[in-house]
Amino acid sequence: PTTSPTDVSSLEEILKSVQFNLINLQGAGLEENGASSLLDMILYYESATHLDISSNASLGVSGWQALARLLRQSGCLWRLDACNIPMLEYPAQALSKALLSSRLTVLHLENTCLSGKPLFTLVGALKKNSALQELYLCDNELNSYQDAMQLGELLKYNHTLKALNLSNNTVSDTGMDLYSGPKVDI
Template sequence: MTRRSDSDNDGETSSPSPSWRPKKCKGEKHVSFPPDEEIVSGFAERKDTINVDSLTLAEVIEAYKRSCDKHKVEPKPKILEQLEVTSLNGRAPCLDLKGERLDHLSCEALEVILKSLSFDFINLQAAELEENGASSLLDMILYYESTPHLDISDNTGMGISGWKALSHLIKQSVCLLRLDVCNVALLQYPAQVLSRALLSSRLTVLHLQSTCLSGRPLFTLAGTDDGGQGAEEQILAL
């Protein structure tokens, strides 16, 4: 990520004319400024994305293979098959990773795809996401605004870091509109982070099914909805 910083080119002010030079006070300090054109009033943060217009699918596939080699994991045949029929015009229909085991390094290898392409739907159902991998992958999906519809159902090992990353994704994404979280036990901590995230999210649909919601966790999520905030539609099937 490239950031611009303020210029350090401080020049010295010219000495005032003796006819109107004020008497110096003890400890007086002088401040000078560079010319207006050299002043940087801010910086623009640019996502380090690949210029998709200049890419071909073959180049995306090769980049994924190199990334897998770098992270010492095997390329997923299911991913390669999908990339071969993916369109580079607009969002691709789906990145379907349902049932694919994604450990931490396999998740890291996916970044070259997420920085090159975006999808209408990313399916991570039953991907066996563990804490570090879930955290890393969800951070990427947020950073690259990869999809408006995400399914993370059947991932029971995301851990605290994974749930925190999901919370950040829900709160900060300007793209994510639907989230499916099914067949995952939403105990106290996951319910808390979800409810807090919903207070400032753009989600229109939150689909929860077979999540063992009861007692305080259920009250926590229901309280968010009663407050008139959060997802416009919550699909609950306990």
């Protein structure tokens, strides 16, 4: 089943009445218009401190724009899970721009094909981010050379990041040897 704007509007009464610790939309079949409407409502009513939109691959441009607005403007959202969604060029750009001013402290991007140019785009923003403390990049097919160099740059410039999970990637000791900054526990 997919979620339409009509389906989403019925949730408005609940979203404006309650602030949730977690709104779990994992695998909810969100499509572009429904995702956009729902994310705008979550922002307007400041309905969540933790949002899970994992496994919703059909967010579309409007959905990603709404998510970017939510990340930039929310005063209460501290954690986002966006796993199992291909992080192609536009989603990576939208997310990266939002992370420049986001208050997120925890970001899960597991199994998002975040390698190469999308990782480069994300790292560019995260080097300037002063809020994010935990970043989870498991299962992204990160490699030991180019991707490892980007992660090394991230660690060199971002001093607020306390946890970086790279489980189930091919970033080997050789790849991390490219990192020449201060000692960081990964």
